[in-house]
Amino acid sequence: MTLNPIKAFSDYIAAQGLKNTPQRRLIVDVFFKSGKHASTEELYDQVRTIDSGVGQATIYRTLRLLCEANLAREMHFGDGTARYEPIADDSHHDHLICTACGRNQEVVDVNIERLQEELATRYGFVLTSHRMYLYGLCSSCRGTPAK
């Protein structure tokens, strides 16, 4: 399966005639090693623990590159900030999000996936991908009414 996404990125950089700088390498490395759905701020903090000289702008610019290279995807949950998800091909999952505490549980259900295929077929479509977001309240937030 998956080629190292870090390698994939440097290939993309080269193919586009761009430059493979230490900052880009560091950011990409942190992004793929860190937990998923990192926000720019989280990435910024993590990157700066390693190299405190990196600027926010470079984080944004590199994330945009990653998206253009189809190695990351921008997502919006509920808070005001964009989050980024690595696209690893074999890491597909859906999202179960608590609207009270923001907790984001990644889920997969093969039966749902199967029904999605069937549904699409019924309309003459062949699926290539999908996104599913389930919103609700997690057990702890139901116990302690937020507000």
Place this chain on the structure above:
Amino acid sequence: MTLNPIKAFSDYIAAQGLKNTPQRRLIVDVFFKSGKHASTEELYDQVRTIDSGVGQATIYRTLRLLCEANLAREMHFGDGTARYEPIADDSHHDHLICTACGRNQEVVDVNIERLQEELATRYGFVLTSHRMYLYGLCSSCRGTPAK
């Protein structure tokens, strides 16, 4: 079917001890009559063609009320702005989108909905809503490979 959402809103207002002002009535009216997925800016413009004295803040505040009343839902597509979708209770649907021609087929599958509930329950969640986007190629686009 559906109770008039405009009525539902004034009921909500009354139930909360809030006030039914002309600005709110105007905004809510425009929101439900306009096309779906309006952005705040589009709403603002439309509202101001009728009453140029309404301020942006009131648009935002009223949209928040609509969301709290469960009559609208905030969504994020790709542009930097939030969009709002009316919740009409009987109008729930998911999206089956052709990535070649952009065709957007609205679909519903009760079996998938049931499995979503089960899945959420398994994680201790109680669902309030969900969004599902299926991406693929429709029959006509498979015949004529785009790109």
Place this chain on the structure above:
DNA sequence: TTACCTGCAAACAGTTTGCAGGCCG
């Protein structure tokens, strides 16, 4: 009368951009 509302403008937060110098290729 009394909260609640409103428009305005200032405040905010996230993101983008212009610039002068730096560095990859």
Place this chain on the structure above:
DNA sequence: CGGCCTGCAAACTGTTTGCAGGTAA
């Protein structure tokens, strides 16, 4: 060496909030 990159800070954009004066109930 030339063009792409970088950090910085200022600029932008969408959204929220404080305030002083209205207004629904």
